[in-house]
Amino acid sequence: MKQKEIYLAGGCFWGLEKYLGNIPGVLETEVGYANGKTEHPTYEEVCRLNTGHAETVRVVFDAEKLSLAGLLNLYYQVINPTSLNRQGNDVGSQYRTGIYYIDQEDLPIITKSLELLQLEHSRKIAIEVKPLQNYFAAEEYHQKYLAKNPGGYCHIPEHYFEAAKYASDPERYPIPDKDALKEQLNPIQYEVTMKNGTEPPYQNEFWDHFEEGLYVDITTGEPLFTSLDKFEACGWPSFSKSIHPQSVKTKRDFSHGMIRDEVRSRTGDIHLGHVFEDGPEDRGGLRYCINSAALRFIPKEKLAEEGYGQYLELFSTYRKPE
Numbered sequence: 445m446k447q448k449e450i451y452l453a454g455g456c457f458w459g460l461e462k463y464l465g466n467i468p469g470v471l472e473t474e475v476g477y478a479n480g481k482t483e484h485p486t487y488e489e490v491c492r493l494n495t496g497h498a499e500t501v502r503v504v505f506d507a508e509k510l511s512l513a514g515l516l517n518l519y520y521q522v523i524n525p526t527s528l529n530r531q532g533n534d535v536g537s538q539y540r541t542g543i544y545y546i547d548q549e550d551l552p553i554i555t556k557s558l559e560l561l562q563l564e565h566s567r568k569i570a571i572e573v574k575p576l577q578n579y580f581a582a583e584e585y586h587q588k589y590l591a592k593n594p595g596g597y598c599h600i601p602e603h604y605f606e607a608a609k610y611a612s613d614p615e616r617y618p619i620p621d622k623d624a625l626k627e628q629l630n631p632i633q634y635e636v637t638m639k640n641g642t643e644p645p646y647q648n649e650f651w652d653h654f655e656e657g658l659y660v661d662i663t664t665g666e667p668l669f670t671s672l673d674k675f676e677a678c679g680w681p682s683f684s685k686s687i688h689p690q691s692v693k694t695k696r697d698f699s700h701g702m703i704r705d706e707v708r709s710r711t712g713d714i715h716l717g718h719v720f721e722d723g724p725e726d727r728g729g730l731r732y733c734i735n736s737a738a739l740r741f742i743p744k745e746k747l748a749e750e751g752y753g754q755y756l757e758l759f760s761t762y763r764k765p766e
Contacts, residue, residue, distance in 0.1 A: 487582060612688065653741070658747065694708070
């Protein structure tokens with residue numbers, strides 16, 4: 445285990461602590477007050493006396509399972525990075541966004557991460573980046589607040605907490621070079637993934653396959669879909685959603701005289717298929733129509749063996765819709 449530490453501010457620390465604590469690879473979280481002008485402030489002082497402290501989450505993580513870049517990418521999902529001194533309904537300098545580091549070697553990673561984030565926004569990123577100057581743990585009643593007070597106030601939508609449990613770190617799934625892929629993939633797999641091809645319906649590996657397990661990007665191994673969200677709809681594998689909102693991306697496709705939304709894997713950026721709005725209404729109404737040739741299946745029984753043990757909980761808690 446390679447244990448590292450980072451301090452993240454992002455609005456009210458109750459929700460941010462719960463969200464970050466659910467991410468695989470995070471070992472410990474604690475809420476507190478960072479980079480202010482006073483020592484050992486109380487919550488009331490931080491809120492009312494202009495102490496300069498930011499509500500902050502101390503995050504200890506295993507860098508062998510979760511990279512700093514991957515952690516920051518997930519942190520960005522639950523903040524408005526262009527908002528100054530405000531997140532949700534919470535306003536004030538204590539609710540500013542900030543990344544406070546204790547290891548100087550982390551700064552280039554943070555800087556690169558923010559440069560990539562800026563490319564996604566027209567407005568200037570307002571996330572403060574500084575060395576950690578001071579940090580004081582918050583009062584005990586603030587620690588794991590939402591676990592003690594289910595339904596308590598939080599500016600982060602509830603579904604983000606569950607999604608965090610199944611988030612993947614792109615840094616763990618390196619992209620093979622194209623020459624290696626030509627050796628690794630068979631002709632139909634290469635045609636589909638690298639040349640935006642489509643395999644024949646009803647003549648592919650997973651169209652009628654319903655064994656419990658994960659479907660991962662055939663080129664990188666990043667988890668994309670689960671058998672729990674699979675349904676029979678056509679001659680290709682169909683899913684109602686991806687395993688995590690960030691695991692796939694879509695782009696408008698005007699090929700073959702049609703207007704469709706293409707689905708690509710996040711890290712590998714390979715062609716997967718298309719998504720349509722004719723899926724089961726009780727599952728959200730979407731149908732991800734995916735080529736088998738873009739997927740590798742890992743049975744539930746082999747998830748831990750192949751390094752995907754965090755996803756076993758999905759199958760133990762699943763209840764089939766009536």
